[in-house]
Amino acid sequence: MYKILVVAPSWVGDAMLMQPMLARLKQRHADCRIDILAPPWTAGLLHALPEVDHIITNPFPHGALQLKARFKLGRELRAAGYDQAVVLPNSLKSALVPFFAGIPLRTGFVGESRYGLLNDARKLDKTVLPFMVERFAFLAETADGQIPRSLADPKLSISPAQRDLTLQKLGLTLDRPVAAFCPGAEYGPAKRWPESYYAQLAQRFHAQGYVIWLIGSGKDSDVATEIDQLSGGLCTNLCGKTDLADAIAMLGCASVVVSNDSGLMHLAAAQDRPMLALFGSSSPQFTPPLSPQARVIKIDIACSPCFKRVCPLGHFNCMIQLTPERVWQDFEKLQSETHI
Numbered sequence: 001m002y003k004i005l006v007v008a009p010s011w012v013g014d015a016m017l018m019q020p021m022l023a024r025l026k027q028r029h030a031d032c033r034i035d036i037l038a039p040p041w042t043a044g045l046l047h048a049l050p051e052v053d054h055i056i057t058n059p060f061p062h063g064a065l066q067l068k069a070r071f072k073l074g075r076e077l078r079a080a081g082y083d084q085a086v087v088l089p090n091s092l093k094s095a096l097v098p099f100f101a102g103i104p105l106r107t108g109f110v111g112e113s114r115y116g117l118l119n120d121a122r123k124l125d126k127t128v129l130p131f132m133v134e135r136f137a138f139l140a141e142t143a144d145g146q147i148p149r150s151l152a153d154p155k156l157s158i159s160p161a162q163r164d165l166t167l168q169k170l171g172l173t174l175d176r177p178v179a180a181f182c183p184g185a186e187y188g189p190a191k192r193w194p195e196s197y198y199a200q201l202a203q204r205f206h207a208q209g210y211v212i213w214l215i216g217s218g219k220d221s222d223v224a225t226e227i228d229q230l231s232g233g234l235c236t237n238l239c240g241k242t243d244l245a246d247a248i249a250m251l252g253c254a255s256v257v258v259s260n261d262s263g264l265m266h267l268a269a270a271q272d273r274p275m276l277a278l279f280g281s282s283s284p285q286f287t288p289p290l291s292p293q294a295r296v297i298k299i300d301i302a303c304s305p306c307f308k309r310v311c312p313l314g315h316f317n318c319m320i321q322l323t324p325e326r327v328w329q330d331f332e333k334l335q336s337e338t339h340i
Contacts, residue, residue, distance in 0.1 A: 002029040003080065005103060007087040007094050008038035008046075010062060011186070012244065012263030013287065015042045016270055017133040018088060019154040022051035024140035024147075025086070035080070037097065044244030045267065048156060065093055074100020086139050087118065107139050132287050153290040156270035158252045166249035170238065172213075177340070179205040180213045180251055180268070182259035183227055184220030184239070188309025190281035191260050193319050195223055199230030200324040201258065206234045210255070214239055215247050215264060255340050256331065261287070269294050274338045276330055280318035281306050295334050297327060 004025060008015050015038065022034060035054040036046055046052050056077075060066050074097045083105060085098030090111030098106045099117045107120040115121055120143060129135045129147075133154065137147045167173065183198050185191035202212045212231070214224040218240030228235040238250065251257060251268040257275040259265040261282045268275050269289035277289045279298040283305040288296055298304075304318040311318075334340065 002032040002084070003082045004029070004032055004034045005056075005077070005080075005082045005085045005098060005101070006034060006036050007085065007089065007098065007108075008036050008042065008058075009088050010039050010042075012042055012045060013266040014088075014132065014263075015045055016154050016156065016263070016266040017287065017290075018136045019049055019051065019156070019270070020133060020152050021086070021136040021140045022049065023152065024137060026051050028140065035082075041244065044246075044248065045156075047245065048158065048248060060093070067096070070096045071100050073097050074102075077101040088136055088139070092117065109135070109139075130285060133290060154266065154270040156248065156267060158249050158271070162245075163249045163252060166242075166246050167253070170242065170246065170250075172236070172250075172253075174253060176209060176211045177255040178213055178253055179210040180215055180254035180257045180273075181227070181235070182215050182251075182257065182262055182264040182268070183223050184216035184264075185260045185262045186217075186219070187262075187282075190306070190308050190311050190316070190318075191262070192223065193260055193278045193280070193322065195226045196230055197319075197322075197324045197327075198227045198258075201327060202227065202231040202234050204324070204328055206231075211236065213250060213254070215242070215250055216240075256334070258327070258331075259289075265289050274334055274340050276327060276334065278319070278322060278327070280304060280316075280322065281308055281311070283307070293338060295330055297322060297330050 033053045036052050037056045037058050039058050046055050078101050082103045085103040085106045087095050087108035090109055092112040092114055095114045095117040105120055106118045108118045109124045110121050137151055181198055205212055212235040214235050214237045216239040220239040224237045224239040228237050248267055252271045254273050257268040257273045261279050265277050269291040272291050272293050275294040277294055277296050284296045299321045301317055
């Protein structure tokens with residue numbers, strides 16, 4: 001059996017974007033085993049991917065070298081007898097464990113001068129592979145190979161039983177259509193649509209007979225509380241009350257999802273939920289929601305995308321000018337196209 005260790009990215013959205021690569025590895029290597037070295041907060045997603053055989057917790061905090069601990073983990077993994085490692089992050093640190101594990105074929109992009117640590121080091125041509133999902137998929141091919149065209153979108157499937165268990169756990173029902181709002185953005189506030197705008201949109205959805213679920217982590221609780229208060233208490237605030245597996249199941253229940261550019265956006269897209277994806281400081285030219293049901297909404301201004309965590313000019317026009325009226329108009333178009 002061909003055994004592969006994949007060093008996964010730290011962000012949930014990026015972890016979702018690696019799924020087509022995992023599927024391609026399974027196609028190329030019949031009956032292969034794929035183990036994932038990943039941070040613990042991505043486990044709820046990885047358990048839902050059928051391509052993943054085993055998850056190994058990556059214990060290293062972001063930015064921490066911890067060379068001795070990485071050496072120890074690598075030595076422990078030697079016994080697994082991996083044939084190949086695929087290293088998705090571009091940092092030097094992420095390539096250390098496969099090197100210490102003595103894995104014979106170590107694939108990844110050159111990144112931070114990783115020659116030696118990687119013996120199948122690829123040079124990235126950003127013009128040929130503009131999307132992150134394409135770059136990941138390329139690492140499933142041989143060095144002289146090409147990714148399939150067209151590349152399949154990431155896919156995530158939750159069983160009705162899992163969905164029902166989550167609804168029961170949270171005391172939710174589906175007797176009315178659900179508008180799921182994902183108002184957080186782990187990267188920083190420059191990617192977040194204003195709370196008052198989400199509240200205005202909630203009022204519009206409520207008038208159309210929708211229930212509004214606010215989905216996110218505990219870090220999004222304050223933002224979600226403000227949205228609910230500004231809407232007049234029309235929302236069900238679930239931020240901080242769920243784990244990632246719950247959030248995936250809830251997104252799968254939604255009739256429509258409204259989301260900032262975030263990990264939850266990619267999880268909703270992978271379930272083909274009708275979606276309005278709101279972009280400001282980031283670019284849909286790199287990590288768009290990959291679903292025919294998704295609509296990207298972005299204002300074209302000179303300073304966007306800046307890819308900053310906080311607006312460097314202080315005006316936040318990329319999101320301020322993206323008004324609730326504009327988003328509602330896009331929803332009405334989406335509604336007519338997808339028959340929500």
